[in-house]
Structures are given as structure tokens and as C-alpha cells.
Amino acid sequence: MKLKRQKPKEKFSYDPQKVLKKLEDLAWKILEEVKSGKNPYFDVPTRGLNNVYFDEEARLIKLGDKLSRRYFLNVAHARKFTQTLILMAYIKRLVSEGKHASLREAYYANKHTIPGTRENTFEDQSESDPIIEDLERMLGVLREEMHITADRRGYIYGDIVIKDGEDEFNASKLGTGGWAVPGTVEHIQFPEVNVDYVLVVETAAMADRLIEEKYPKKENCLIVATQGQASRGVRRLIHRLHYEEGLPIIVFTDGDPYGWYIYSTIKQGSINLAYLSEKLATPDAKFVGMTMDDIKEYNLEHVTEKLKGIPPDKKGGPTGDYKRLIEELNYPWFQNKEWQRQLKLALKWGVRIEQQALANKSLEFVAKEYLPEKIREGKLLP
């Protein structure tokens, strides 16, 4: 199997005017209600597990259609209603002025005592964050599109040209460092894409190994280092590289429940952020390793480690790695024989295998044999 760039499925479409329009439409609705003496309200899609489902066809975790109505003239709702309006006004200002703020800045910027009262608009950030999530759900836009940036983590390396504002540069010409992925990637464009696929790598140490071995050049791919769980910026970047640039996505993590969870989040989205799946997830992503079968295939038995926590058949279990493993066994998107096999083997053997354990063969092994062979022979998990 030779991985190749495919036909793009989406076009670059970020347009701050659309976000402003949505905010204004909603604000006009409220204003009309006030003017006509009605009790103004917002309809907010319900959060939580009971409003989340797995769409088999789109293969995405999606938000259901349950709504809760939030009235201004209701003592139980008035606070959140007001907070929603305050943040809408703030976001409108941010987007209009082309400025970005972090969640924390959005909280601090809008915290004040309401004149003539002893009431604070927000007591702490745990009040403002959920309102911003509500707005994402209500408007169907990412908070990044509303110029509220997420925490940043992760970097990329490979032969693509990135255009970010006035700057244009090739992400394979930045030495051993690579390009640090910003919190918001909405505005970024890709004038040139010279790679065949994207390899998403869990650990920085492994990404750096591959860079040192010149893997991105030899295999003509882009390395995306997530540095643990993929940040929203990185997930959005992967999504865009797949849908807008047609790049196949291959994920490479440690062979353990946490690594597989990282894969699962990139591929299917997370339950907490179900309403974002369509913009953040990439259901076509494939998994190259590490797998339990790799342990036997490459004679890595002596460099495995024990899973942490209590197994399900022991008193107090399952906890730790075992608990996550049991959850993963039940994920709708892991209901296929390949994943069931890996997850059950992990449960049976009680071990994990790290990416870097491949260094036991040789430093070069992962770049010269493991990855190229598995990818060429299509030994990928769905």
C-alpha cells in the first residue's frame, strides 16, 4: 500500500463574518423579545451523556437534539442568562477587532461587580468556561472561531508550506525544533503540501527520533507530535489536513490504554466535546502501533511493562489502566475484530509496550523497518 494524498473533501472556509452574523442574529432575537415585553430566552443544547450518541454512518460521536430553555425572568436562570449575554458581547468585540483571548483571559476580562449590587458577574472560571461551551453548542461554532483560544501543545515537522498572517514558511526548514502549533489554527493556510500523509506521534521523544532519522523526508510525510493527549489545536489541524488537503492520517502511540485513547480522541472525538466532533475529529484516521501483536512479532517481551491498576477479576478492580481498557472494549468504534483482539490481549497479558521500547532493536529500527514495513504492508488498525 502506498499512501497518497487524496482529493480534498472540504475547502478552507473560516470567515469571521459568519460568526458575527450568528452572534448578532441571536442578540437581535433577545432584543426583540425584550422590546415586545416577552420573557427573553436562549435554547441551549443539553450537555452530558444523555444527549450524546454515536452516529454509525458518519462514524462520529454527535450531540443529540435535547434542548434546555434558559429564561431571563427566572431566578434559577437569570445568572446564566446574563453571563451568556456578557460573553456574547465580549466575543463580538474580539472577533470584530481580530483579537484572541484565552479562556482564562475571557474570565478575568469579564469579572466585575455589577454596579449598584454586590453581585459579581463571574465568581471564578468554572462559571465562564461552561458558558463558552454553551455558546459553541448554541451557535455551532468552535470557540476558536469565536477567537477564544485553547491551550497549545504540540509541534509539526515536514515539507508543507504554512501561511500564518503575513508569514509563510516551510515546516521542514526549521532545524530540529519544528513549528510550535498555536492554540488557534483557523486562520492558517497551506499554500504548498508536498507530503503524502500525516504521521501523528504521541511522544516528543519519538517524533524527534523520526526527525533525526530523516523519516519525514525519506517517507515524504508530515510529523505531528501531540506530546500526550492531542490539544484542540492539533486535532483541528489534523482534521483540516485530512479534509481540506486530502492527507491520509496515521496515528502512532504507545501500546497502552492511554495511547489508544489518544487515537480514539483524534479519530472519533471525545464525549465531553461531542458537539465538536464534526470539526475536530477525523474518522478516517488509521492506527499503525504500538499493538499487543507487535510484542510477539518483534520479540519485545522483555521490554514490556506491567499495566497499572487492579484487573477486573481482582478485588477492587478494575482501576487505572484496566478501567480504561474495559471502557475502550465497549467503545462503539472499537467493535471490530482487530481492536477487540488488541484490547483483550492487553487485558489477558496485563502489559503495555512503549513506542521507545523499539530502541531495544536499534535507534534506527522504528524509522527504517517498523513504520515503513507496517505502512507499506497495510498492517494498520481501523
Place this chain on the structure above:
Amino acid sequence: MKLKRQKPKEKFSYDPQKVLKKLEDLAWKILEEVKSGKNPYFDVPTRGLNNVYFDEEARLIKLGDKLSRRYFLNVAHARKFTQTLILMAYIKRLVSEGKHASLREAYYANKHTIPGTRENTFEDQSESDPIIEDLERMLGVLREEMHITADRRGYIYGDIVIKDGEDEFNASKLGTGGWAVPGTVEHIQFPEVNVDYVLVVETAAMADRLIEEKYPKKENCLIVATQGQASRGVRRLIHRLHYEEGLPIIVFTDGDPYGWYIYSTIKQGSINLAYLSEKLATPDAKFVGMTMDDIKEYNLEHVTEKLKGIPPDKKGGPTGDYKRLIEELNYPWFQNKEWQRQLKLALKWGVRIEQQALANKSLEFVAKEYLPEKIREGKLLP
């Protein structure tokens, strides 16, 4: 006060040949002892608090001169002696071949069963890491100079040209992302330095704020985002920018015991890594904020947060933030009236103030008023 680049105090001096020479000299010594029928040994500088002191003149935490002798023909020493030799051979290969390995790879690569025995060279990484630290102390070289890379974290943004291998690029032309600092910065050179100083920033969100406000351009500085505690790579980079490029270093963290600890580590080195202070620390660094006095000066009382943990005068205290605060009150390098004042105020008020709390004034405030004013007026802590 106008910050300006000063005369460099050191020259770029990384030379892998010097590291190889040190390794070989030590190996020859061992070989000679074996040949002449002596019991071969290593002299290893003792680790731990009792072999660490604060050098008042150099203003650095330094390693004392206590040694422990590790013999081959001693049942208590033989294992560590052998491990030391194994890793010396491995490092020699890495440096000769121009390759790098992470601590974890170094462990996996050297884990095997010794032929004819049931003995493993290393049982887990907690056996190999300390040997590498021992080698740093024994040879007086950073593990990065031995091509063992540290975890990477942090990025930079500003008008300097970086040369990393064949790549040369300007770190102010990388969009909003910035350059991801690699685990090892020994080999990096700075062909052009067009900034007046370095501003080290604790949080990515604040660094991104300053980038969005074009602070690096307006104030002609380089932003270094540590993203929490500064990684070894970032600390080494700061050290080199100061000593080799003459750049003043200004540190900007949250106003809390953890932020001040980040400053302390950049400035004076850490006790764990005392033997590295001369290459990793930058005693001339200054601190711009956040301070307790900022709270009153800028009317930020309503956006402070409570310190975590139990105060020293309460039952079970001090814990958490308070425990660290008490430790900091006793640091030799905080024995000056400015720092004693800030630390005692924090203890008295029991509050902390975050960098991002400045957003309560306005998003621009930190970039247009707070930092430029404090730096211009020299309101910096030693």
C-alpha cells in the same frame, strides 16, 4: 532604563570531540587498571543536599567536592560499575555517529540479559537515569553534550536568526506559532540577533497575548515561553542567549510561589541539578512580575486567588503553596529586602495573582502599559 544587548561573556564552544576525549580518557584509565591487575574504579561526585552549596560570589548553586569511589570488585558496587561502563560505550557511539537518544531510549537500548546469566543490565529506567547523572558529574558535561536529550517543552518568538544544521530561519517569521525549542540546543547557533533583551514568560497564553499585541516587535525583544517550569533545553537556551549573545534576561511569571520557583530555577539552578548550574543557570536574570505589590499598584484585589494549602500558623501547616513559600523565604538568593517583602506579603495576605489577571484592565494593558513601564522604570526584582 533602556535594556540593551551587552558584550558577550562566552563563545559558542560545543565540541563533540572534547566529550569523546573525556570518555576515552576515563575508559583508558579503567583499561590500564585492569591490565595491571588492579581493582578498577570510578570516582563519582556525591549527590544529595550534603554535597551542594550556594556560591555567594558566582551566585550559583554548586556541587561540593565530596566523592564516592565505585569499585568493580566489590559486590555492592559491581552492578553500578558495569552499568556505568555500558552507558559510556553507548554514549561514545551516539556522539561519534552524531545521533541523539532520549533517556528512555538509552534505557531500552541497553537493557538486555547478560549472556550466561539471568542478570539484566538494567531492570528499569530508574537504574539508568542516575548513572547518566553520575556521568554528567564525573565528566563535567551536560547530558545534552553526550547526546542524551531531555524532554522538550517551550517555544520562542522574536527577531533572531537561528541556525540549526543546514536550516537557517528567523524566529519572528513563523506566524503565531513560533519555534518549538528542541530537547538539545547545544548545536544551535545565532547568526543574527536583532533584539535588545529576552522576556521569559511562564504561560503560553501570556506569550501568545504578547505576540498578538506585537510586543516583541515594538519592544524589540525575544519571547521565550516556558509553558510551566522551564525545560532543560529552554534553560540552556536562556543561558546561552545571555552569555554568548549578551542579552539581558527578564522573567515574567504568575505572582505565586510556583511562578517564583520557576524564576529561581532559571536564575540560580535547582538543587537536584546543582552540578549543572554553571551551564544551565543565569544569575543575572531579573524579575518583572507578577509581584504582591502589583496587586495594590494596579488595583487587582478583586482578581486575586487564595493560596492553596495550610498556612504555617494553622494545624497541619505549612502545606502546598505555603510550604513552598516558606522554603523560598529561606533561599540564599532571596535574602534581599525586595524578595523578602514580596514573599512575606504573600504569606500575610494568603493570595496569588496570575499574569492573565491583567486582562481585567484590558487585553492590551500588559503589553502597552504594565511591562513597558515596569521595564523602563527599572521596577525589577533582583
